[in-house]
Amino acid sequence: xxxxxRLLRPRPDPRESLRPLWHRIVAVSRQERWxxxxxxADSVGGRFDMIATVLALVLLRMERAGSEAEPQxxxxxxxxxxxxxxxxxxxxxxxxxxxRLGKLVSVLGGRLGAYRDALADGAGEEALxxxxxxxxxxxxxxxxxxxxxxxxxxxxxxxxxxxxxxxAAELPE
Numbered sequence: 001x002x003x004x005x006r007l008l009r010p011r012p013d014p015r016e017s018l019r020p021l022w023h024r025i026v027a028v029s030r031q032e033r034w035x036x037x038x039x040x041a042d043s044v045g046g047r048f049d050m051i052a053t054v055l056a057l058v059l060l061r062m063e064r065a066g067s068e069a070e071p072q073x074x075x076x077x078x079x080x081x082x083x084x085x086x087x088x089x090x091x092x093x094x095x096x097x098x099x100r101l102g103k104l105v106s107v108l109g110g111r112l113g114a115y116r117d118a119l120a121d122g123a124g125e126e127a128l129x130x131x132x133x134x135x136x137x138x139x140x141x142x143x144x145x146x147x148x149x150x151x152x153x154x155x156x157x158x159x160x161x162x163x164x165x166x167x168a169a170e171l172p173e
Contacts, residue, residue, distance in 0.1 A: 020169040039142030
């Protein structure tokens with residue numbers, strides 16, 4: 001094979017190894033229990049909030065494990081790619097997509113910071129309840145406390161898993 005053909009050959013997408021994890025994050029975020037027991041609104045906003053929340057918990061777990069930044073970056077890129085596709089499927093035009101994607105990435109960054117603080121050692125349960133109340137669209141009249149307890153439990157279950165298990169998309173239910 002010539003040097004030129006090797007240079008021009010398409011490279012495999014390095015994100016592909018994380019696509020199963022991304023799909024698993026979406027599947028976990030769509031589990032009925034978040035909506036039924038946790039009180040998340042079964043709406044576009046509520047579903048987005050759960051995807052962003054589960055993704056944030058996984059990214060924080062990877063961060064605490066001292067994982068390389070590359071898988072976290074690629075996972076975030078898969079989030080952006082999927083949100084781009086979703087926006088286009090709902091009829092959002094090219095001119096607006098970039099602005100909306102920028103806002104969604106900013107929302108994810110905000111959630112990472114909020115959940116990082118609320119789940120930190122020494123942060124009381126009230127901190128997580130307040131974070132959930134600010135960052136998740138709940139069904140009308142629902143208390144954020146049950147969802148906060150569910151998220152704390154999910155975070156603990158993620159913490160118990162080796163980083164390699166998470167990267168292999170073997171997330172708890």
